[in-house]
Amino acid sequence: MTINLSDLRAAVVAAIDAMPVTISAPEELDTFGHDDQFDIHFTISNTAAGAVRVVNTYYHVIAGGTAQLQPPQGVPMIARATSDRSSPALDRNRFYDEMFIFPTPDTLDVDDSASVYMKGKATEPGRVTITVHPHGAADLTYLFPTESGTNVVRTVDIV
Numbered sequence: 001m002t003i004n005l006s007d008l009r010a011a012v013v014a015a016i017d018a019m020p021v022t023i024s025a026p027e028e029l030d031t032f033g034h035d036d037q038f039d040i041h042f043t044i045s046n047t048a049a050g051a052v053r054v055v056n057t058y059y060h061v062i063a064g065g066t067a068q069l070q071p072p073q074g075v076p077m078i079a080r081a082t083s084d085r086s087s088p089a090l091d092r093n094r095f096y097d098e099m100f101i102f103p104t105p106d107t108l109d110v111d112d113s114a115s116v117y118m119k120g121k122a123t124e125p126g127r128v129t130i131t132v133h134p135h136g137a138a139d140l141t142y143l144f145p146t147e148s149g150t151n152v153v154r155t156v157d158i159v
Helices: 005-017 027-031
Strands: 021-024 037-045 054-065 067-069 077-080 098-103 113-122 128-138
Touching (some): 037 128, 054 067, 054 113, 067 128
Antiparallel strands (some): 054 098, 054 128
Protein backbone atom coordinates (compact mmCIF):
# COMPACT_ATOMS: atom_id res chain seq x y z
CA MET A 1 0.00 0.00 0.00
CA THR A 2 1.33 3.43 -0.95
CA ILE A 3 0.78 6.32 1.44
CA ASN A 4 1.31 9.86 0.25
CA LEU A 5 2.32 11.77 3.39
CA SER A 6 1.02 15.09 2.06
CA ASP A 7 -2.41 13.47 1.68
CA LEU A 8 -2.22 12.23 5.27
CA ARG A 9 -1.39 15.72 6.54
CA ALA A 10 -4.22 17.25 4.54
CA ALA A 11 -6.63 14.62 5.87
CA VAL A 12 -5.68 15.36 9.48
CA VAL A 13 -6.04 19.12 8.99
CA ALA A 14 -9.40 18.56 7.32
CA ALA A 15 -10.56 16.29 10.16
CA ILE A 16 -9.76 18.91 12.81
CA ASP A 17 -11.27 21.74 10.74
CA ALA A 18 -14.43 19.67 10.20
CA MET A 19 -15.17 19.22 13.92
CA PRO A 20 -18.71 20.51 14.47
CA VAL A 21 -18.99 23.44 16.89
CA THR A 22 -22.32 24.34 18.49
CA ILE A 23 -22.65 27.73 20.20
CA SER A 24 -25.56 28.43 22.54
CA ALA A 25 -26.29 32.04 23.45
CA PRO A 26 -29.46 34.00 24.28
CA GLU A 27 -31.67 34.76 21.28
CA GLU A 28 -32.03 38.39 22.38
CA LEU A 29 -28.26 38.94 22.34
CA ASP A 30 -28.57 41.78 19.82
CA THR A 31 -30.91 43.72 22.17
CA PHE A 32 -28.59 43.77 25.19
CA GLY A 33 -27.50 47.15 26.53
CA HIS A 34 -24.13 48.34 27.83
CA ASP A 35 -22.73 46.03 30.55
CA ASP A 36 -25.63 43.54 30.34
CA GLN A 37 -24.24 40.06 31.00
CA PHE A 38 -25.26 36.76 29.44
CA ASP A 39 -24.36 33.08 29.58
CA ILE A 40 -22.83 31.31 26.63
CA HIS A 41 -21.56 27.81 26.07
CA PHE A 42 -20.10 25.97 23.14
CA THR A 43 -19.56 22.30 22.40
CA ILE A 44 -16.93 20.88 20.09
CA SER A 45 -17.64 17.37 18.80
CA ASN A 46 -15.05 15.07 17.30
CA THR A 47 -17.65 13.23 15.25
CA ALA A 48 -17.02 14.35 11.69
CA ALA A 49 -16.36 11.78 8.97
CA GLY A 50 -12.70 10.81 9.07
CA ALA A 51 -12.29 11.94 12.69
CA VAL A 52 -9.01 11.21 14.43
CA ARG A 53 -8.04 11.31 18.10
CA VAL A 54 -6.83 14.87 18.80
CA VAL A 55 -4.24 15.82 21.42
CA ASN A 56 -2.96 19.21 22.61
CA THR A 57 -6.38 20.72 21.96
CA TYR A 58 -7.24 24.33 22.54
CA TYR A 59 -10.05 26.61 21.38
CA HIS A 60 -9.65 30.04 19.81
CA VAL A 61 -12.65 32.14 20.86
CA ILE A 62 -13.45 35.59 19.47
CA ALA A 63 -16.28 37.92 20.47
CA GLY A 64 -16.78 40.18 17.50
CA GLY A 65 -18.94 43.25 17.50
CA THR A 66 -20.31 44.65 20.71
CA ALA A 67 -19.46 42.08 23.38
CA GLN A 68 -16.60 40.62 25.35
CA LEU A 69 -16.18 37.24 27.01
CA GLN A 70 -14.96 36.25 30.45
CA PRO A 71 -12.59 33.29 30.75
CA PRO A 72 -14.26 30.09 31.97
CA GLN A 73 -14.44 29.92 35.75
CA GLY A 74 -12.86 27.09 37.68
CA VAL A 75 -10.66 24.27 36.66
CA PRO A 76 -9.89 22.50 34.34
CA MET A 77 -9.59 25.26 31.75
CA ILE A 78 -7.08 28.08 31.40
CA ALA A 79 -7.62 31.02 29.07
CA ARG A 80 -4.59 32.75 27.59
CA ALA A 81 -4.10 35.77 25.31
CA THR A 82 -2.12 33.72 22.78
CA SER A 83 -1.89 30.17 21.51
CA ASP A 84 1.37 29.73 23.43
CA ARG A 85 0.71 27.28 26.28
CA SER A 86 3.36 28.99 28.40
CA SER A 87 1.86 32.49 28.13
CA PRO A 88 0.28 33.85 31.32
CA ALA A 89 -3.30 32.97 32.17
CA LEU A 90 -5.89 35.71 31.65
CA ASP A 91 -7.55 37.26 34.70
CA ARG A 92 -10.79 35.31 35.23
CA ASN A 93 -12.54 38.43 36.56
CA ARG A 94 -12.05 40.53 33.41
CA PHE A 95 -13.68 40.41 29.96
CA TYR A 96 -11.79 40.08 26.66
CA ASP A 97 -12.42 40.32 22.91
CA GLU A 98 -10.39 37.20 22.18
CA MET A 99 -8.83 34.28 24.04
CA PHE A 100 -7.35 30.83 23.65
CA ILE A 101 -8.85 28.26 26.01
CA PHE A 102 -6.73 25.28 27.03
CA PRO A 103 -8.74 22.40 28.55
CA THR A 104 -7.40 19.72 30.86
CA PRO A 105 -7.25 16.98 29.79
CA ASP A 106 -6.39 18.23 26.33
CA THR A 107 -7.35 15.08 24.39
CA LEU A 108 -10.53 14.71 22.34
CA ASP A 109 -11.25 11.12 21.38
CA VAL A 110 -13.19 10.09 18.28
CA ASP A 111 -16.96 10.36 18.93
CA ASP A 112 -16.31 12.48 22.02
CA SER A 113 -17.15 16.11 22.73
CA ALA A 114 -16.07 18.91 25.04
CA SER A 115 -18.16 21.80 26.35
CA VAL A 116 -17.11 25.22 27.65
CA TYR A 117 -19.36 27.48 29.74
CA MET A 118 -18.59 31.17 30.09
CA LYS A 119 -20.07 34.62 30.61
CA GLY A 120 -20.33 37.43 28.13
CA LYS A 121 -20.91 41.15 28.53
CA ALA A 122 -22.36 43.63 26.05
CA THR A 123 -20.07 46.61 25.57
CA GLU A 124 -22.73 48.60 23.70
CA PRO A 125 -25.96 47.88 21.84
CA GLY A 126 -25.48 46.11 18.52
CA ARG A 127 -24.80 42.79 16.86
CA VAL A 128 -22.49 40.20 18.42
CA THR A 129 -20.67 37.47 16.53
CA ILE A 130 -19.04 34.68 18.55
CA THR A 131 -16.46 32.58 16.72
CA VAL A 132 -14.97 29.34 18.06
CA HIS A 133 -12.26 27.41 16.23
CA PRO A 134 -10.74 24.17 17.58
CA HIS A 135 -7.02 23.53 17.27
CA GLY A 136 -4.95 20.46 18.06
CA ALA A 137 -2.74 17.74 16.67
CA ALA A 138 -3.51 14.22 15.57
CA ASP A 139 -2.51 11.54 18.05
CA LEU A 140 0.22 9.68 16.16
CA THR A 141 -0.37 6.44 18.07
CA TYR A 142 -3.98 6.60 16.88
CA LEU A 143 -2.88 7.10 13.27
CA PHE A 144 -0.02 4.62 13.42
CA PRO A 145 -0.84 1.95 16.01
CA THR A 146 2.20 0.02 17.18
CA GLU A 147 0.34 -3.09 18.30
CA SER A 148 -1.92 -4.17 15.51
CA GLY A 149 -2.03 -6.98 13.06
CA THR A 150 -3.50 -10.42 12.70
CA ASN A 151 -2.05 -13.57 14.17
CA VAL A 152 -1.98 -16.45 11.76
CA VAL A 153 -1.99 -19.99 13.07
CA ARG A 154 -1.27 -22.97 10.92
CA THR A 155 -1.05 -26.56 12.03
CA VAL A 156 1.70 -28.61 10.41
CA ASP A 157 1.97 -32.39 10.69
CA ILE A 158 5.53 -33.62 10.88
CA VAL A 159 6.04 -37.25 9.81
